[in-house]
Amino acid sequence: MSARHVVVVMGVSGIGKSTVGALLAEEVGVPYAEADAFHPEANIAKMSSGVPLNDADRMPWLDAIGAWAAGRAGRGGVVSCSALKRAYRDRLRAAAPGLFFVHLAADRSLIAERLSHRRDHFMPEALLDSQYADLQPLQADERGVTIDVTAAPETVAAEAAAALSAYENTEESTETSHGSH
Numbered sequence: 001m002s003a004r005h006v007v008v009v010m011g012v013s014g015i016g017k018s019t020v021g022a023l024l025a026e027e028v029g030v031p032y033a034e035a036d037a038f039h040p041e042a043n044i045a046k047m048s049s050g051v052p053l054n055d056a057d058r059m060p061w062l063d064a065i066g067a068w069a070a071g072r073a074g075r076g077g078v079v080s081c082s083a084l085k086r087a088y089r090d091r092l093r094a095a096a097p098g099l100f101f102v103h104l105a106a107d108r109s110l111i112a113e114r115l116s117h118r119r120d121h122f123m124p125e126a127l128l129d130s131q132y133a134d135l136q137p138l139q140a141d142e143r144g145v146t147i148d149v150t151a152a153p154e155t156v157a158a159e160a161a162a163a164l165s166a167y168e169n170t171e172e173s174t175e176t177s178h179g180s181h
Helices: 017-028 041-048 055-071 086-095 108-116 125-134 153-179
Strands: 006-010 077-080 100-105 144-148
Touching (some): 006 017, 006 055, 017 077, 041 055, 055 077
Parallel strands (some): 006 077, 006 100
């Protein structure tokens, strides 16, 4: 299977976006991009010091991710991005309208436990509460799926691939039926 859509694997820090995103990209045969690579140095410095980013900090980062996604339109790709607020997802969709979101979800306690074992990452556990406070789950009018991450990453990625495939097959059959009238 090779996906036609660009997938944004979203959720709070420590939820498994990078791990699941890379596995998903491999499973559907498309390139993977790590959202952290799109952050300007100033953002990394701010988060490293325990200060949450504000919306103004995030805009150039979201625009860079949106540009990458737009460049993959019709060819597929997977990118990890927290995309916690609807406004952030709207900004990404403005750059790349066909995005499909995979929202990785779990209880705060599980993610706090994961973060406590994390090494060599600039996002401290202290910012987790601010992430959960900002989190706005996918809404009914947003293309995507929410997946609980208590299962193994390979299982989560397989579930995401199945949801993407079902979406793409439904979209394809809708386009076919509209085109034949």
